[in-house]
Amino acid sequence: MSRRRDFLSAILALLAGSGFIACLVIQALLFTNVIPRSKLPLERLEGRVVWRPVPAGPEGVSDDLVAIGPDAAVGCIVLALSGQDLAAELGAEVAVLVNGTAVADFRYGKAAVFLHRGDLIEVEWTPSPADPKASMPRPAEETLPEALSGVEIVVTEATSNVREPVCGWRSPLKAGGNDIGNAII
Numbered sequence: 001m002s003r004r005r006d007f008l009s010a011i012l013a014l015l016a017g018s019g020f021i022a023c024l025v026i027q028a029l030l031f032t033n034v035i036p037r038s039k040l041p042l043e044r045l046e047g048r049v050v051w052r053p054v055p056a057g058p059e060g061v062s063d064d065l066v067a068i069g070p071d072a073a074v075g076c077i078v079l080a081l082s083g084q085d086l087a088a089e090l091g092a093e094v095a096v097l098v099n100g101t102a103v104a105d106f107r108y109g110k111a112a113v114f115l116h117r118g119d120l121i122e123v124e125w126t127p128s129p130a131d132p133k134a135s136m137p138r139p140a141e142e143t144l145p146e147a148l149s150g151v152e153i154v155v156t157e158a159t160s161n162v163r164e165p166v167c168g169w170r171s172p173l174k175a176g177g178n179d180i181g182n183a184i185i
Contacts, residue, residue, distance in 0.1 A: 075162035075185045079123070080110045081173065082152035094173070097122040110156065115183040121165070123153050123178040153178060161185050 029035045079096060096104040096111045098119050104111035113121065155169040164184035171178055 075115050075159045078112050078157040080154050080156045094125050117185045119183045121180040
């Protein structure tokens with residue numbers, strides 16, 4: 001019995017040592033890019049959204065799914081100007097800002113904006129250089145020209161995970177900045 005146990009111990013030690021050496025060789029191959037990281041199954045799954053079921057309430061099983069993972073906090077809204085006939089002439093002058101950076105304008109009538117949790121969304125109107133008022137300094141309380149006085153910013157679409165701003169949200173277009181608020185996803 002003792003010989004058999006010694007033999008099994010030697011086999012087990014040989015397998016463990018071989019496995020350890022195989023791990024070292026694979027790590028060396030990965031480090032030197034002989035094996036590209038993109039070929040590894042785990043690397044292909046990295047950054048993907050994982051869906052998990054919502055815990056059921058007292059009434060039974062829920063069919064709802066909730067996204068978890070790094071991309072779960074991303075949503076999209078579509079903004080439009082209420083006067084679509086004005087969108088073509090005004091579109092390039094009205095920019096959508098996310099965290100102070102211009103990300104879209106209304107030159108095609110609507111502006112799709114991708115948001116992360118907590119992003120500050122603003123809409124800013126700046127007159128084009130062709131506008132004669134553009135060369136004059138504008139006071140902070142200046143209003144829009146008469147033709148643009150009835151124009152509103154409207155959230156026409158939003159992905160299901162965007163809680164704020166909600167679909168249907170409206171605000172009149174003002175000169176300068178229009179604060180829509182922070183994205184709640």
